[in-house]
Amino acid sequence: xxxxxTLTLNDDRQIPQxxxxxxxxxxxxxxxxxxxxxxxGYWLVDTAAIYKNEEGVGKGIGDWSDIFLQTxxxxxxxxxxxxxxxxxxCLDRLGREHVDMLLIHWPQxxxxxxxxxxxxxxxxxxxxxxKSIGVSNFREEDLxxxxxxxxxxxxxxxxxLHPSFQQRDMRKVHEEMGIVTQSWSxxxxxxxxxxxAIKSLAEETGQSAAAIVIRWHIQHGLSVLPRSTNPDxxxxxFTALDFELTDEQMAKIDELDSADGRIGPEPGxxxx
Ligand code: NAP
Numbered sequence: 001x002x003x004x005x006t007l008t009l010n011d012d013r014q015i016p017q018x019x020x021x022x023x024x025x026x027x028x029x030x031x032x033x034x035x036x037x038x039x040x041g042y043w044l045v046d047t048a049a050i051y052k053n054e055e056g057v058g059k060g061i062g063d064w065s066d067i068f069l070q071t072x073x074x075x076x077x078x079x080x081x082x083x084x085x086x087x088x089x090c091l092d093r094l095g096r097e098h099v100d101m102l103l104i105h106w107p108q109x110x111x112x113x114x115x116x117x118x119x120x121x122x123x124x125x126x127x128x129x130x131k132s133i134g135v136s137n138f139r140e141e142d143l144x145x146x147x148x149x150x151x152x153x154x155x156x157x158x159x160x161l162h163p164s165f166q167q168r169d170m171r172k173v174h175e176e177m178g179i180v181t182q183s184w185s186x187x188x189x190x191x192x193x194x195x196x197a198i199k200s201l202a203e204e205t206g207q208s209a210a211a212i213v214i215r216w217h218i219q220h221g222l223s224v225l226p227r228s229t230n231p232d233x234x235x236x237x238f239t240a241l242d243f244e245l246t247d248e249q250m251a252k253i254d255e256l257d258s259a260d261g262r263i264g265p266e267p268g269x270x271x272x
Contacts, residue, residue, distance in 0.1 A: 034060025
């Protein structure tokens, strides 16, 4: 395994803190982007059925051995039997016998199927098709419900989290429940780097604005998934492992939190 900061999951497995996001990466570009990331040193790769690029991601991984691969069950595949079938299709497209982390992409509360979907993930873990299982975009009440009904605590919750939307309440809930927090859109889809505080920290430290933001996630104990198709950015983002921010510099980024900083849908209302 590569020498990188990791977090311990509640099933005692290790997850790298720094990962590579692949949302919005065209299927034709995914293999190249993933292989550039792996060569740069990334070990964790995040995809999803809905990204339609799992085949390219699988090709980019090829025979690479140091890999922590995540994918997600899309909304229309929720329900026990559908999820079992959907997971097999993910594995086929990825060209692998198992993934390291399988997630429910959104709770979709109005469908009323996330508990059955979670039961299918438990079965998939028991079958060895997913080494660890978790969720994405789950609210506190959704997390409590699946734990109450199955006794199995998700290893991870992947949620929108960036300096403009820091999710302090959910981070506290995760800490209390023993769930790793993983940040999606960690760079605010590119916007975060334009904040004056980030720009001045970049000048002060000589690091890039993106690396500063990624470093902020890492020092907060989060797992973080920056996405890029630009090879220079992919490599630059990995330099976040090479330096440290002081407490004062971290505090300057902490100040950017905003109640209306959310970019994506509100999980309780997203029922497409
Ligand atoms: P992001 O990582 O916050 O930002 C990506 C944007 O930042 C791209 O436009 C990229 O452009 C730019 N960028 C990256 N590195 C840069 C650098 N060093 N310098 C300048 N610009 C840079 O956005 P995201 O894709 O929304 O989120 C990351 C990952 O989280 C996704 O790919 C996906 O895996 C996951 N995600 C999950 C969910 C969910 O519901 N679970 C939702 C959204 C995202 P270039 O390509 O030009 O570098």
